[in-house]
Amino acid sequence: MRTQGPPASANGPDRLPAHPPPRHHERAPSLGGSDRGSSPAGPRFFQRDDERLPSMHGTPGPAAAPGGQPPPSNKAAEARRKAEREREERQETILQADFARACRVSNRARVERALQDQCLSGNKTLLDDCLQRIEESGLSHFLVLLRDQQPLRFGGLYGFDLTAGKVRILTATAAGLPPILQPDVIKEGGFLKYDVGAKQFRPVEVRSFGPTVDGAIARGGSRMGSASRTARR
Secondary structure, rough: OOOOOOOOOEEEEOOOOOOOOOOOOOOOOOOOOOOOOOOOOOOOOOOOOOOOOOOOOOOOOOOOOOOOOOOOOHHHHHHHHHHHHHHHHHHHHHHHHHHHHHHHHHHHHHHHHHHHHOOOOOOOOHHHHHHHHHHHOOOOOEEEEEEOOOOOOEEEEEEEEEOOOOEOOOOOOOOOOOEOOOOOHHHEEEEEEEEOOOEEEEEEEOOOOOOOOOOOEEOHHHHHHOOOOOOEE
């Protein structure tokens, strides 16, 4: 008895279903997942710019400082401190050189004329006291300190002491004057040279005591004490 086999396929009897041959011109799926139409869940080997990448050793790099700027290194901070120290040392060297030159250049005649013609012309007692102090000091360079008032008023007389390396007070008429004068006590733009011919002080473009300085205006001079009494040093 003849048995009936499975029904014939549409492709013909005893033939397996046909599969279309591979087409070599088809584009293979992208490994990076960057092609359009690729699955968002697929693997990606390249991260976007806004994603944090691991370092070469597999650990995150140093975090950025607030504002997106990298934190300053200790070497950079130390270099800035060293540069600042060197700048201050150069400035101090310049100031010392100016002071030494001033001590070798006498301005006694100009200062005495400033006291006689401008500062103390109406106060003979105080004028004589200042001239005596100049004579007794044995110094060659002097400075008249003026109080910041209008008109400028005499505050004290200082001498440049090269041995001590200081501008020290000789006599004063105002309370609160420092015994040793420092440049930071002087008002900005307050260094002066006395013009003998014009009988007035004129500003000089310096920032410290030097050979061209005959007078200076003190900061806060209006708050100094009364000039009714002379304080001798």
